[in-house]
Amino acid sequence: MAAELLLLLRAERWMHAFLVVAVMAATVVPFLAPKRLGVxxxxxxxxxxxxFIFATLFLGEVRAYYERLWWWDLALHATAGLLLGLVGFLIVYILNENDLVDLQMRPSFVALFAFFFSVGIGTLWEIFEFAMDQIFGLTMQKPMLGDLSGLTDTMWDLIVDALGATVMSVTGWRYMKGIRNGRVDTWVSRFIARNPQLFGRKG
Incomplete structure (x- = not known):
């Protein structure tokens, strides 16, 4: 990415250079989170x-995978639905299981929150894409299946967002029901075990 950045700066492709810098900075965030947030x-x-960040910004925008591979955007939105669903589930699950918070929510409600959290963030992203296209003349909303307006692209993005969110919501519901099966369940268990302070418990 550093070599790509130098080439982009030499070619005065400022927008793509900015995206590469953003990718390089974003890859550091997960490693800083434990120190900054205590998580x-x-x-x-x-x-x-x-x-995901690398595939979205670097491969998708800089390397133009969105244009080269018709399914690239859909695959990333499905992945985003999964990741955001997991974040939404953990947010409510932490509150639900925290010994210091007098709050008990049913697994079905936690799953529903995770679903709408993921779809809501996905919708805000589509609004952001529309705004960037309208204000700066970008093409974040790509022509798709003969539709030059970008509406078909937006609707398919939201559909796969919802599908990814559904998978994660069902997984979270199964976890709370005690049906522990699958790699995602293991990740949730490890997150909970490594962050007892989030649940009002001593490590």
Whole structure:
């Protein structure tokens, strides 16, 4: 990425150079989070976050994978739905299980919150894409299936966001029901075990 940045600066492609700098900075965030926030993030989740940022900004925008591979954007939105669903689940699960918070929510409500949290963030991102296209003349909303307006692209993005969010919400619901099965369940368990302070418990 450093070599790519030098080439972009030489070619005066300022927007892409900015994106590469953003990717390089974002890859550091997961490693700073434990020190800044006092939260221990499992290595698998850190790697997933870094790969997602790299695939979205560097490969997608700088290397134009969005234009080269028609399914690239859909795959990333499905992944985003999964990751955001996991974040939404953990937010409510932490509150639900914290010994210092007098709050008990049913697994179905926690799962529902995780779903709408993920879809809501995905919707805000689509609004951001629309605003960037309108204000700065970008093409973040890509033509798709013969639709030059970008509406079809936006709707398919939201559909795969919802599908990813559904998978994670169901997984979270199964976890709270005691059905521990799968790699995601292991990640949630490790996150909880490594961050007892978030639950009002002593480590």
């Amino acid at each position: 221990v993030i499992p290595a698998e989740l850190q790697i997933l976050a870094i790969l």
